[in-house]
Amino acid sequence: MTKNVSPPNGGRPLFSPRPELGVSHGHSMTPLLTMHEEIQPPFDPARAVYEAERCLECGQTGVPAPCTVACPAGIDVPGFIRNIRLGRLSEAQDIVFAENPLAGTCARVCPTPVLCEGACVLNHIGLRPVAVGRLQRMAADWSEPSRGAPPQRSSPRIAQVAVVGAGPSGLACAQALSAQGVTVTVYDAAPSAGGLVCTAIAPYRQPDGSLAAEIQRLEASGGVRFEFNRPMTTREDFRRLEDRHAAIFLGVGLGPDKAITIPGHHLAGVWAALPFIERAKTGDWTPRAEHLIVIGAGNTAIDVAREGIRLGIPEVTILYRRTPDKMRAYPYEVREAVQEGVRFQWQVEVQEILGTWRVTGVRCRRTGAGGDALLELSADFVVSAIGQQPRSDLSQLIDGLAWNGSRLVVDPASGQTGNPRYYAAGDLIGGTTVVEAVRGAKVAARAIVQSVRRNAG
Ligand SMILES: Cc1cc2nc3c(=O)[nH]c(=O)nc-3n(C[C@H](O)[C@H](O)[C@H](O)COP(=O)(O)OP(=O)(O)OC[C@H]3O[C@@H](n4cnc5c(N)ncnc54)[C@H](O)[C@@H]3O)c2cc1C
Numbered sequence: 435m436t437k438n439v440s441p442p443n444g445g446r447p448l449f450s451p452r453p454e455l456g457v458s459h460g461h462s463m464t465p466l467l468t469m470h471e472e473i474q475p476p477f478d479p480a481r482a483v484y485e486a487e488r489c490l491e492c493g494q495t496g497v498p499a500p501c502t503v504a505c506p507a508g509i510d511v512p513g514f515i516r517n518i519r520l521g522r523l524s525e526a527q528d529i530v531f532a533e534n535p536l537a538g539t540c541a542r543v544c545p546t547p548v549l550c551e552g553a554c555v556l557n558h559i560g561l562r563p564v565a566v567g568r569l570q571r572m573a574a575d576w577s578e579p580s581r582g583a584p585p586q587r588s589s590p591r592i593a594q595v596a597v598v599g600a601g602p603s604g605l606a607c608a609q610a611l612s613a614q615g616v617t618v619t620v621y622d623a624a625p626s627a628g629g630l631v632c633t634a635i636a637p638y639r640q641p642d643g644s645l646a647a648e649i650q651r652l653e654a655s656g657g658v659r660f661e662f663n664r665p666m667t668t669r670e671d672f673r674r675l676e677d678r679h680a681a682i683f684l685g686v687g688l689g690p691d692k693a694i695t696i697p698g699h700h701l702a703g704v705w706a707a708l709p710f711i712e713r714a715k716t717g718d719w720t721p722r723a724e725h726l727i728v729i730g731a732g733n734t735a736i737d738v739a740r741e742g743i744r745l746g747i748p749e750v751t752i753l754y755r756r757t758p759d760k761m762r763a764y765p766y767e768v769r770e771a772v773q774e775g776v777r778f779q780w781q782v783e784v785q786e787i788l789g790t791w792r793v794t795g796v797r798c799r800r801t802g803a804g805g806d807a808l809l810e811l812s813a814d815f816v817v818s819a820i821g822q823q824p825r826s827d828l829s830q831l832i833d834g835l836a837w838n839g840s841r842l843v844v845d846p847a848s849g850q851t852g853n854p855r856y857y858a859a860g861d862l863i864g865g866t867t868v869v870e871a872v873r874g875a876k877v878a879a880r881a882i883v884q885s886v887r888r889n890a891g
Contacts, residue, residue: 442490442671448691451652467774472540473638474568476515482572487520489564492555501566507534507872511566513549514573525571532538534878535609535652536602536631538574538644540869543635547766549869574644591617591657592887596679598622598666601629603860603871604685605652610879611683612657616886619679620658623665629687631863633712635856636737662864674856680889684851684858685875689823698787699818707734714741723815725749726798729784730819731761733866736768738817747815750776753793755783755801782809787816790817810887825862832856840864849878855880 451828477485491512493499493863501511510529517526528571530813554563566861592615597604600622600626626632628645633748652658666672675682698704703723707730713719719817726742728735742750752771754761761768772778781802788795788810795812799805824840834853836843841864844850849857859874881886 435887457553458722467638471638471744473643473770474571474577477517477565477572482569483517485565485569486515488556489515493515495872501564502556504549505533505874506549506867506869507537507540508873509533509537509550509570511570515564515566515569518569523576527576529728530570530573531651531820533867534872535606536645536648536872537570537795538648539602539631539640540872541574542640542644542687544869545767546671548764550606564817569636570633571644573764575647579648589863591615592883592890593617593680593877594619594678595681595882596621596675596682597683597685597884598675599629599685599687599860600624600627600660600662601687601860601871602631602683602868603858603862603865603875604629604683605649605683606875607683607857607859608873609652609655609659610876612652612655614707614879614883616657616883618658619661621661621664621666621675622705623663625662627662629685633715634708634737635733635759635868636711637715637717638740651843652724667831673874676688680886682856683849683875683882684828684856684862684877685860685871687822687861688840689825689827691818692821692823694784694818694820696784696786696795698789701787701789701793702791703789703793704812704816704818706739706777707817708822710738710817711741714745719745721745721747721815723747725751725811725813725816726815727811727813728752728817728819731756731763732819732821734765734821735819736763736771738819740771740774742815742817742850743774743776743891745759750802751779751811752776753779753782753784753796753798753811755781757802778812794826822861844878846855847877849874850881857862 489512493502493512499512505511514526514529534540551563552567556563569653594617595611597608599617599619600620605621606629610618611618627649631645631647637746690706726747727738727775735752739750739752751778782798783801784796786797787793788797793816795810796816800807810863826837829835831884832853836852842851842858842862843861846857849859851858856876859878860871861876865874
């Protein structure tokens, strides 16, 4: 498959896949991983209680536990775990949703090894951390038929606020505003809510998803109205929002994938990451490919590669122009990808995609010491995962916005943008996870409520 003109790392990937784990690798093995096979399946009650009993319940009044400090949403982790241990699932559920309206989604998709579980004190004594994510999932998913929906708010509504974008940041902002008596209209260009949670986050993290239930909770709380298929794309659109609303929250995330412009980028079999993942998420796709090459080294590149393995592609290789320590992907995810059979080639820059009609390979330049040597790899599928486009187009629609590179600048204490009527959070301001979007949205909602109360009083 591989024709090395001058291979980096002696032609071997830095890490070797481990076929002994019984996962797909090469042509000789039947893939055992499937697209919707969950990597963190739910606990049964006995296992949940066992796990809850491992929690040391750190923290005290005024001194939150390290796991709570590490949670961007600020969930009282020992509090909900204690309630699981005592069998009080409704109380545990109230605790997780009190701080995070997407608690079930986050329980499935959060990078817990670098957040709550990474901060667990058990790590310091050489023990496995408490499985906070899976316990949170149990609390969030708990359903008690007699309990019904959260009560509707009957108190007078204090203002009208527009939320643009029904992704994680928009949903979390809408929830926090509504809980404070603000009437919220959420506008989204898409036909339904969820943003990247629906279209991009890997199905093996959330095959049964909990977003639908979370949106139902939000709708049941009263005060939030959705308008789908409503893209805000002109100055006039935003002027109309300004006329009718006391404040506007921007939760529009980032744009489509950045385009690669190297020769051959137009060939059949060359895809961008987001359409690849969206197609993979349909669950009814079997790409006819023998060797998938992924360009990039962030979490999205890792997701594409791991999904490629699950789609049954026998050989999957990530190409990255720098050294492994410069990768933006979480190291634990890189390790998991390697265990599943993903190969890596470091310090190679793709210069050209080869082929006449369909892609047949890539030509790369070695970027490390002794650079300039060329390397050709054969491939019949290439996915570029080099990040999403910034949303600086918004500056043509809204006055006063400022940018730091691709990030919209906000006051970190309030989420307020350079235009005092506008607030923002999520990927638009540089976030990279659902839980960061939730955190930023809560900050913005608090500031919006203070502002409308000040103006009303
Ligand atoms: C491949 C991939 C995998 C990921 N995996 C994980 C993971 O495992 N765990 C994790 O925590 N995070 C993950 N993330 C990141 C996470 O999805 C984002 O951080 C999060 O979705 C950001 O939320 P948001 O609300 O800022 O934006 P988005 O989720 O992008 O939502 C933006 C919403 O705004 C709408 N919109 C955009 N423009 C307009 C407009 N002009 N008018 C009206 N509506 C508009 C869109 O339709 C969309 O619904 C992943 C991201 C990607 C790309």
